[in-house]
Every structure is written in C-alpha cells, then in structure tokens.
Amino acid sequence: MKFPYYPGCTLKAQAKNFEISALTTCAYLGIELEELDKWNCCGTVYSLATDDLMKQVAPIRVLIRAMEKGQNELVTLCAMCYNTLARANLLVRADEEKMEKLNSFMDDEPDYDGSVRVLHLLQVLKDIIGFEIIMQKVVRPLKGLRVSPYYGCLLIRPKGVAIDDPRDPRILEDLLSALGTDVIGTPERATCCGSYLTIDRKEVVADNAYRIIMASVERGAELLVTSCPLCFFNLDSRQKEAKKLHPEMKQVPIVYFTQLMALAFGLEDSLGFESHYVDPRPVLKEKGLLGGS
Amino acid sequence: MPERIGVFVCHCGQNIAGSVDVEKVRDEAAKLAGVVHAEDYVFMCSDPGQELIRRAIHEKNLDGIVVAACSPFLHKETWQNIAKNTGLNPYLVEVANIREWVAWPHRNDKEKATEKAIKMVEAAVAKLRSDVALQPIKIPVKKSVLVIGGGIAGIQAALDIAEAGLKVYLVEKDPSIGGKMAQLSETFPTLDCPQCILTPKMTELAHHRNATLLTYSEIEDVTGSAGNFKVKVRRKATYVNWDKCVGCGSCMQVCPVEVPSEYEAGIANRKAIYIPFPQAVPNKAVIDPMSCLRLKYGKGCGLCAKECPAGAISFKNNERFEELEVGAIIVATGLEVMDASNFAEYGHGKYKDVITGLQFERLLAPSGPTQGRVIRPSDGKVPKEVAFIQCVGSRDPENWNPYCSKICCMYTAKQALLYKEAVPDGQAYVFYIDIRADGKGYEEFIHRAMSEHKIVYIRGKVGKVYEEEGKLKVVAVDTLTGKKVEVNADLVVLATAAVPSPGVKELAKKLRIQLSEGGWLKEAHLKLRPVETLTTGVYIAGAAQYPKDITDTVAQASGAAAKAISFLSKGYVEREPLVAKVDEDICSGCGNCVALCPYGAVELTDERVAKVDEALCEGCGACTAACTAGAISLVNYDKRQLFDLISTLVRR
Numbered sequence: 001m002k003f004p005y006y007p008g009c010t011l012k013a014q015a016k017n018f019e020i021s022a023l024t025t026c027a028y029l030g031i032e033l034e035e036l037d038k039w040n041c042c043g044t045v046y047s048l049a050t051d052d053l054m055k056q057v058a059p060i061r062v063l064i065r066a067m068e069k070g071q072n073e074l075v076t077l078c079a080m081c082y083n084t085l086a087r088a089n090l091l092v093r094a095d096e097e098k099m100e101k102l103n104s105f106m107d108d109e110p111d112y113d114g115s116v117r118v119l120h121l122l123q124v125l126k127d128i129i130g131f132e133i134i135m136q137k138v139v140r141p142l143k144g145l146r147v148s149p150y151y152g153c154l155l156i157r158p159k160g161v162a163i164d165d166p167r168d169p170r171i172l173e174d175l176l177s178a179l180g181t182d183v184i185g186t187p188e189r190a191t192c193c194g195s196y197l198t199i200d201r202k203e204v205v206a207d208n209a210y211r212i213i214m215a216s217v218e219r220g221a222e223l224l225v226t227s228c229p230l231c232f233f234n235l236d237s238r239q240k241e242a243k244k245l246h247p248e249m250k251q252v253p254i255v256y257f258t259q260l261m262a263l264a265f266g267l268e269d270s271l272g273f274e275s276h277y278v279d280p281r282p283v284l285k286e287k288g289l290l291g292g293s
Numbered sequence: 294m295p296e297r298i299g300v301f302v303c304h305c306g307q308n309i310a311g312s313v314d315v316e317k318v319r320d321e322a323a324k325l326a327g328v329v330h331a332e333d334y335v336f337m338c339s340d341p342g343q344e345l346i347r348r349a350i351h352e353k354n355l356d357g358i359v360v361a362a363c364s365p366f367l368h369k370e371t372w373q374n375i376a377k378n379t380g381l382n383p384y385l386v387e388v389a390n391i392r393e394w395v396a397w398p399h400r401n402d403k404e405k406a407t408e409k410a411i412k413m414v415e416a417a418v419a420k421l422r423s424d425v426a427l428q429p430i431k432i433p434v435k436k437s438v439l440v441i442g443g444g445i446a447g448i449q450a451a452l453d454i455a456e457a458g459l460k461v462y463l464v465e466k467d468p469s470i471g472g473k474m475a476q477l478s479e480t481f482p483t484l485d486c487p488q489c490i491l492t493p494k495m496t497e498l499a500h501h502r503n504a505t506l507l508t509y510s511e512i513e514d515v516t517g518s519a520g521n522f523k524v525k526v527r528r529k530a531t532y533v534n535w536d537k538c539v540g541c542g543s544c545m546q547v548c549p550v551e552v553p554s555e556y557e558a559g560i561a562n563r564k565a566i567y568i569p570f571p572q573a574v575p576n577k578a579v580i581d582p583m584s585c586l587r588l589k590y591g592k593g594c595g596l597c598a599k600e601c602p603a604g605a606i607s608f609k610n611n612e613r614f615e616e617l618e619v620g621a622i623i624v625a626t627g628l629e630v631m632d633a634s635n636f637a638e639y640g641h642g643k644y645k646d647v648i649t650g651l652q653f654e655r656l657l658a659p660s661g662p663t664q665g666r667v668i669r670p671s672d673g674k675v676p677k678e679v680a681f682i683q684c685v686g687s688r689d690p691e692n693w694n695p696y697c698s699k700i701c702c703m704y705t706a707k708q709a710l711l712y713k714e715a716v717p718d719g720q721a722y723v724f725y726i727d728i729r730a731d732g733k734g735y736e737e738f739i740h741r742a743m744s745e746h747k748i749v750y751i752r753g754k755v756g757k758v759y760e761e762e763g764k765l766k767v768v769a770v771d772t773l774t775g776k777k778v779e780v781n782a783d784l785v786v787l788a789t790a791a792v793p794s795p796g797v798k799e800l801a802k803k804l805r806i807q808l809s810e811g812g813w814l815k816e817a818h819l820k821l822r823p824v825e826t827l828t829t830g831v832y833i834a835g836a837a838q839y840p841k842d843i844t845d846t847v848a849q850a851s852g853a854a855a856k857a858i859s860f861l862s863k864g865y866v867e868r869e870p871l872v873a874k875v876d877e878d879i880c881s882g883c884g885n886c887v888a889l890c891p892y893g894a895v896e897l898t899d900e901r902v903a904k905v906d907e908a909l910c911e912g913c914g915a916c917t918a919a920c921t922a923g924a925i926s927l928v929n930y931d932k933r934q935l936f937d938l939i940s941t942l943v944r945r
Binding site for chain 2: 159165167168187
C-alpha cells in the first residue's frame with residue numbers, strides 16, 4: 001500500500017524522531033509513505049482571515065502536488081500540517097469562487113480540483129489498516145506501561161476536520177490499547193498546550209504543560225503520547241521552565257505515538273529517543289521494554 | 294364570466310412598492326380588456342384598503358376583482374370575504390402574487406420586476422374573465438373531536454371540548470394520562486405541585502360523560518377529511534383485562550422482574566407488570582411483554598395471575614383496533630427531553646451523579662422514589678454542592694439543536710431553589726448562556742432564586758466534567774470575567790434539550806400535516822394561526838408545536854379546543870367548490886381517474902362514466918392530467934383557462 005506523504009518542515013528538523021519512527025513502522029505494516037517530490041510550507045497556522053486568500057496559496061499548492069500523484073490521498077504526520085491542509089481543502093471545496101481565484105493566481109500550476117483527501121496517519125492506521133491488525137503485529141506488547149494520550153487541539157478541532165469525535169475522541173486510546181499499554185485517561189487530554197506562546201510567553205506554556213502533565217501523573221501515568229511536534233516541544237522541553245515554577249513537579253517523558261509503535265513492533269533502531277529533553281529510556285528499561293536492561 | 298373587472302394593486306408598504314412601480318402596474322391594468330377600474334393603495338389588507346375595494350365594487354358595479362398583493366395563502370380569504378360581504382361571488386376573485394413572486398426575488402431590478410408584475414396581473418385578469426360563479430359545497434359534520442396525547446395539553450383541550458357538550462376521545466400511548474407534567478416535582482413560578490393541580494383534572498376528564506379515554510393506544514390510520522374523519526386506533530396489548538382490573542397493585546408486589554421505570558425517568562425501577570404511578574388514570578395495570586418472564590418464555594412464573602384477586606390477568610394478547618368517527622382532531626403529542634448519553638463531555642453514563650433535569654425532578658418530587666429527599670444516585674449521600682448546566686443540546690447549531698428549548702432556564706431555577714429548600718446548607722451553581730425568563734412572574738422568580746436562595750449564577754458554558762477525589766469537577770469559563778472557573782460538585786444536573794416526541798413524524802404523515810425544522814408540528818401561520826394546521830379540521834396544542842411551559846401549553850390547548858368547537862358549531866363544513874367535474878358525453882369510462890385519485894373521490898357509475906364525490910374531492914387535479922379524453926377538468930382551472938394564463942405570461 002502506497003500513499004503520497006507530506007512531511008512538513010518540523011519533521012525534517014526538530015521532529016526527526018517522529019518521521020523516522022513513522023516511516024519505519026509504516027514500512028513494517030506494509031505502508032509505503034512516498035514523500036512528495038517537491039513540497040513547500042503548509043502555511044503553518046491556518047489563517048482565519050476571510051479577505052486574504054494569499055494565506056491559502058501555500059496549502060493549496062501542496063494539495064496540487066498531491067493531486068499530481070493521481071491518488072487523491074495525502075498522508076500527514078504533523079498535526080498542524082494536517083489541520084492547515086485539511087481546513088484549506090475544506091474552504092476551497094465549499095467555495096467555488098475562492099477556488100477559482102486561487103487557481104488563476106497560481107497560473108503556473110495545474111488547477112486544483114478539490115479531489116485530494118487529506119489524511120492523518122492515525123486515520124490510515126485506524127480505517128485502512130485497522131487496530132486489530134496492528135495488535136496482531138505487536139511483537140513486544142507494552143504490558144504494564146501506563147500511558148496518557150494527549151490530543152491537543154489540531155486533530156479534533158474544528159469539527160469539520162476532526163479525525164474523531166471532538167468531544168469524546170477514542171482514536172489514540174484505541175491505538176494504545178492495541179499496543180498493550182495501560183491507557184490513563186485524563187481530563188486535560190485536549191487542553192491547550194500553549195501553542196506559539198512558547199516563543200514569547202514561555203511561562204504560560206510552562207504552566208499549561210505543568211497542569212497537563214500533572215493531571216496524568218496524579219492518575220499514575222509514566223508517559224504522555226502525542227502526535228503534534230509543537231505539543232511535543234511544549235510538553236517536553238518546557239518542563240525545564242515548568243520545573244522552575246513548580247519545583248515539586250515530577251518530570252515525565254513525552255513520546256510520539258509512532259515511537260511506541262516502533263517499540264511494540266521491535267524496531268528499536270528507529271526510536272530516536274536521544275533528542276528528548278526528558279529521556280524516556282529509563283522508564284522503558286525499568287519496565288523491561290527496552291533492550292540493555 | 295366577469296366583464297366589469299376591478300384591479301387593486303397593493304404597495305405592502307415598501308415590500309412591493311420598493312421594487313415594483315405600482316403606479317405603472319395600475320395604469321397598465323386599467324388598459325386591459327374587461328377592466329373598468331384600477332387603483333393602488335399602501336396597505337390593501339388594512340381597513341381603509343378593504344373599504345376602498347368595497348366602495349369600488351359598489352360604485353363601479355364590478356363583477357370580478359383581481360388583487361395584486363402578497364401570496365394568496367396569506368390574504369385570498371380576506372379578499373373573498375370582502376367580495377362575499379359586498380354581494381360579489383367570492384370565486385370571482387383572483388390574486389396576483391406580486392410580493393413573494395416578484396418584489397422579493399427581484400429586489401435589484403425595478404424595471405424587470407414591474408414588467409413581470411404587469412404580466413401577472415394581466416394573466417390573472419385573463420383567467421378571471423373565464424371564471425364562473427360558484428357556491429361552496431356544504432357537508433354535515435360529526436360533532437366529536439379526537440385529541441391525540443394525554444399530557445396537560447391534551448387533557449385541557451379534551452376537558453374544554455367535553456364541557457362544550459361535544460363528544461371527545463383522548464388517545465394516549467402510555468397506560469396513563471398525565472404526560473410530562475405528572476413527573477414534575479413542583480411547577481414554576483407558583484410552585485404548585487402537579488398532584489394538586491393536574492391529578493384533579495385527570496380524574497375530572499376520566500369521569501366526564503362526554504369524554505372517552507383510550508390510553509395505551511396509538512393512531513393506526515386516518516382517512517376522510519375535515520368534519521368527517523375516520524380514525525383507526527390500535528389498543529395495544531395490556532395482557533390484563535381492564536374491565537376486571539381494580540388497580541389494587543397486588544400483581545406488582547409479587548412480580549419478580551424489575552426494569553427501569555419510565556415514570557421515574559430511570560432512577561428507580563418498576564415491575565414487568567405495572568401501574569405507572571399511584572395517581573394513574575386509569576388506574577389499571579399493564580404487562581410489559583419485553584420483560585415479563587411468562588410472555589418472554591411462554592411458560593413459567595405467572596405469579597401475578599395467581600395473586601390477582603379480580604382474576605384479571607390472562608397473559609392473552611388482547612391487542613385490538615377501534616374505529617372512531619370525528620369531526621376534528623387536536624394533536625397534543627408534547628415533547629421529550631434529549632437522552633443525556635449524547636453528552637460524553639459532561640460525563641453522563643460515565644459518572645452516576647451526572648443526571649438529567651427530568652431525573653432531578655423525580656429526586657425532588659415528594660411522590661418520587663426518595664420521597665423528595667435529595668440524595669445522589671452513586672452513594673445515597675446528600676449532595677452539598679450541585680452544578681446545573683443549561684443549554685445541553687440547545688442553542689448549539691454545530692452539534693445539536695439550533696433552537697432554545699425555552700423551559701430550561703425556568704425549571705433549572707426552580708430545581709435549584711427547591712434543592713436549597715431541601716438542603717439549606719447546600720450550594721447550587723447554575724451555568725448559563727443567557728437567562729430567558731419572559732413570562733408573568735418569571736423574572737421575579739429568577740431574582741428570588743438568586744437573592745433569597747443565594748444560588749450562584751455563572752455565565753459560561755461548561756467545557757468538561759470529570760471525577761477527581763470523589764468530586765465532579767465542572768470546568769467552565771466565566772464569560773463575564775474572562776476567568777476560568779472550576780466547581781467541585783457532588784451532583785451535576787443537565788438541562789438537556791427538548792425534542793419532539795418520538796413517532797410524531799409518522800403521525801404527521803397519517804394526518805397529512807406538516808413539520809417544521811427540528812420535527813415540531815407546523816402551524817398554519819406562526820403569528821396569526823398558531824393552533825391551526827394547513828389541513829382543515831386538524832389543530833395542534835402544546836409542546837408538540839414547539840417547546841413551551843405549562844402556562845403557554847394550557848392557553849394554547851384551550852385555544853385549539855375553541856377552534857375545534859367553533860369549526861364544528863355550524864354543523865356543516867363548507868368545502869371549496871374547486872373540484873373535478875366530468876363531462877359525461879366525452880368520458881369513455883376507462884377508469885384511469887378512479888385508480889389515480891388519492892382521496893377515493895372518483896367512481897364509475899352503472900352507465901360506465903366517472904363520477905366525482907364532491908365531499909371527498911380535494912381538487913388536486915391528478916385525474917385531469919391523466920384523462921386521455923380530456924373529459925374531466927377542475928372547475929375554474931380548466932385547460933383553456935390555464936392555456937390563456939400561460940400564453941399571457943410567456944408572450945413577449
């Protein structure tokens with residue numbers, strides 16, 4: 001099974017561990033993610049300006065690249081890329097006039113026809129592969145590992161692009177169960193991580209991270225799982241600042257769902273845990289889930 | 294066939310005059326053949342406008358009129374009444390709809406709009422010139438009324454009708470009448486208990502010599518038309534002989550099966566054989582076949598039959614059908630509250646102490662399972678902090694219903710107040726979007742709840758409810774301060790949205806009445822004909838039309854009853870004479886029309902020609918389109934008239 005794949009900038013820099021673990025686990029599951037030949041920025045944050053179509057040029061150009069592949073599907077990993085591309089797609093599909101304007105602006109490109117379906121990898125895993133199959137492929141069940149899923153906002157909001165019920169999502173929980181972990185639910189699983197305030201108001205992000213992480217710790221979680229590089233950064237790296245604000249805080253590793261999949265599938269070479277601020281290896285070794293213990 | 298026609302052009306304020314040159318329409322109309330008078334006026338439907346038409350008919354000796362105004366649905370009857378009162382045959386009145394069909398859709402092009410309006414007036418004049426004077430068809434009516442639904446709306450309507458001396462049948466799907474009101478603790482803003490104000494009405498109706506209760510029954514089929522409906526009622530199987538049952542309740546003592554009680558909104562159980570509540574009317578038992586062991590397995594148990602002192606229990610399926618003949622029908626099927634299991638974000642289903650408003654009513658009610666003691670379902674402790682969440686599923690167009698459920702603000706205030714009276718050291722919080730208290734004494738009631746009972750009102754929608762350390766954490770944003778608030782509650786009460794009763798869609802189809810957005814019954818006109826439907830002889834009352842409280846429901850029920858009574862008081866109905874007519878010389882007796890008529894109004898005579906029963910014909914025209922010989926036509930809508938009309942409209 002082959003899908004056109006859009007990585008986005010972060011997966012080539014800060015979130016290399018996300019990409020490596022994703023590509024390896026996908027290959028293991030028989031999914032080939034074929035990177036678009038040339039791609040540009042997704043547009044980062046989806047623009048809410050209604051009178052400035054310029055902001056939609058980048059995402060639509062990405063969708064044109066996908067359309068050229070002739071498969072009408074585009075897989076993303078980064079939650080923000082997913083959200084921005086899917087919302088831009090939704091916008092032009094619903095508004096012929098805007099679609100036309102964008103197409104005539106990009107006269108060097110083939111016209112976008114709205115045919116591409118933007119998918120997040122989690123949707124591929126759930127709807128195309130199936131969590132049952134994933135469970136069967138597990139070689140090292142993550143028994144006894146207590147994990148909290150953390151959604152953030154971009155996968156489940158707004159409703160039009162939500163990959164699951166925005167008010168009661170299950171997709172990460174179901175995947176984690178398939179991998180054999182103990183799923184620790186928390187009320188903060190969709191609380192804002194602080195997003196780009198991380199640049200100029202670190203203390204707000206640190207405080208959110210503290211609240212989100214502590215809600216999991218209090219319920220016995222040893223790890224938090226996310227699918228968004230920005231959430232990852234805010235929850236992982238900002239623990240440094242959070243610890244300053246709240247000295248009693250227990251530091252907890254944050255991992256991508258693909259890293260846990262790689263672990264459960266026995267693909268230890270592609271975990272990429274070295275770059276984490278809070279190292280997940282000690283707890284995994286302690287649980288006997290990682291070699292060298 | 295009118296030859297002295299008057300044309301009256303209405304401005305409708307700026308509604309028409311804003312996009313149509315009404316003076317030009319008038320001047321052009323005056324030039325048409327057969328037109329002897331043309332006039333325009335700012336509001337033709339107003340008193341001076343009507344007077345102007347009346348005067349013109351007299352002075353100019355008009356023999357037909359065309360009114361160019363709004364849709365004929367709105368005012369054709371008005372114009373026909375003017376004609377009738379002035380001695381002009383009301384069927385020599387035509388309407389050119391230059392508002393909905395011209396002025397509104399063509400707001401931006403006055404010239405074209407005016408041209409279209411002139412054409413439409415011309416077409417109406419052309420048709421009128423070959424219209425014939427008609428007399429309405431009079432048909433005697435059945436002086437009896439069917440009321441569907443036995444809640445407070447149905448009970449009030451049925452009582453009013455019975456008191457007026459008409460026979461009334463009340464069909465209710467549940468074993469007892471009483472509806473939602475019978476489940477309530479007390480009622481706002483007066484705090485009367487339903488036991489004091491509803492049950493006497495229930496008993497009065499049951500004993501009224503003009504009233505017949507058909508409970509545990511549903512409408513199977515409705516035929517006929519206004520004044521002469523034939524209704525087939527399905528009397529559901531009770532498995533108990535009601536002629537023998539005295540309502541002693543012994544059967545319920547011995548029945549071993551317990552299932553959640555509908556009357557207690559699921560917070561307490563009933564038996565498989567049950568009388569819904571002690572004040573039930575009629576006070577008779579029914580067996581629920583889904584849970585009764587004997588009925589499920591066909592043998593065994595039978596304890597209730599052994600215990601019954603009256604020998605009323607046979608386990609025999611006694612379903613039967615009854616035919617009623619009534620002149621009018623009132624639909625009062627009420628509302629249901631949305632199932633809270635839809636609201637995972639508030640933890641319903643996950644936490645036992647997250648309940649619905651209706652369940653809380655049962656906890657507050659002296660007649661309820663706790664005798665009015667407020668205790669929470671999980672551990673039976675008295676909740677010291679209660680959070681009420683309003684607009685659960687209402688005013689939420691993205692996820693659920695766009696509309697306001699109308700009753701929740703008031704019943705939440707009432708529940709919070711009653712809770713404070715029951716638990717004086719407790720604290721109640723109400724999360725709201727807006728407080729809507731637009732009834733007599735309502736605003737004062739809310740203020741009493743806030744000031745005297747110190748109920749804390751927080752303006753903001755709740756984002757989530759979760760359990761922590763034995764408390765339910767309710768997280769919201771106070772939109773007045775912009776700050777996040779968290780309440781540690783022992784009990785959370787959800788004011789879930791009101792929705793139409795299940796099955797109302799199918800019922801509406803049987804009655805040939807329409808539904809509005811959201812599945813509420815549609816009234817003939819929201820402001821001016823709120824209890825009528827577009828089907829003559831069928832009226833609506835209560836929350837089936839739209840969520841409403843008891844005050845409004847009772848008023849509307851009496852209104853619907855009065856409408857039904859006045860409709861039947863003449864003793865006959867006048868039907869539009871715009872029916873199909875057969876030219877017997879041409880009819881070949883093929884019978885196409887007989888097979889096609891949806892009303893069963895056409896039959897073949899012994900001479901093998903079609904004959905139309907004018908009492909049944911609705912004038913739909915299906916037969917005229919199907920007749921190969923062109924022998925059957927609608928009066929005042931025959932083919933020649935329609936061709937005249939169309940050729941006028943399409944002429945350049």
